[in-house]
């Protein structure tokens with residue numbers, strides 16, 4: 001199988017967010033040193049107006065990829081044909097090399113919870129997602145990719161690990177993976193597994209894009225807030241991912257307390273530096289394997305004070 005399923009390595013980009021419109025598209029704005037932008041498809045499924053104006057500005061100067069949040073690939077309802085038709089129209093205009101959404105479901109019985117809900121990792125769920133992912137890819141006539149999400153609970157009915165689940169779906173449906181390295185770390189910390197085992201057991205040639213983001217460590221668990229800088233642990237995991245996948249389009253996501261564009265550009269530079277180190281075959285200090293622990297880096301820099309100290313036998317709260 002060819003690397004990235006023969007899709008291009010676009011370099012390093014950021015998620016397009018409204019607070020950066022002035023810096024990117026305002027009067028006299030220079031082209032930012034970004035190789036591509038990622039849009040949230042749902043924000044542009046409208047006929048015209050400001051969203052379409054800004055999308056046109058983005059397309060004038062940057063490569064653009066599309067990322068969706070509401071498909072509900074694993075949901076119990078039939079696929080939303082109206083949504084897919086609108087998405088396909090947008091694909092025709094944007095011409096992205098791939099289109100992505102998430103391994104999740106978002107509602108049932110007509111209710112939409114606007115969240116990325118976790119899936120039980122069962123063969124039954126694999127079959128359902130495979131069938132629907134193929135259908136979406138065939139309908140959109142562009143390579144489709146699904147993203148691993150962060151999670152905070154596990155299902156007793158799961159019979160597969162998360163990496164087995166997403167790998168089997170990607171292989172059987174012949175789709176790409178949007179590999180979110182931060183989500184792997186968040187879930188590894190929350191559920192107590194080795195994130196490197198996850199990274200090493202996926203079909204690496206199917207990784208068409210990588211996401212990096214900040215998270216908030218509350219001691220007992222981590223929340224995937226997309227706030228703050230990428231943690232040192234996630235940079236280490238990103239480096240190992242690139243060693244296995246080869247160069248892959250990498251995107252910085254930042255969705256809470258969004259800072260000036262310059263801060264995201266600095267994160268993008270850091271991603272470029274890691275890509276260059278891996279490409280040069282640089283030998284680095286060994287990476288600590290195993291279940292992630294609270295460290296000075298992910299505690300001090302990522303909000304550990306918000307949740308207080310992780311409970312240990314010596315400071316257990318007494319009811």
Ligand SMILES: [Fe+2]
Pocket residue numbers: 147180211253
């Ligand atoms: Fe992501």
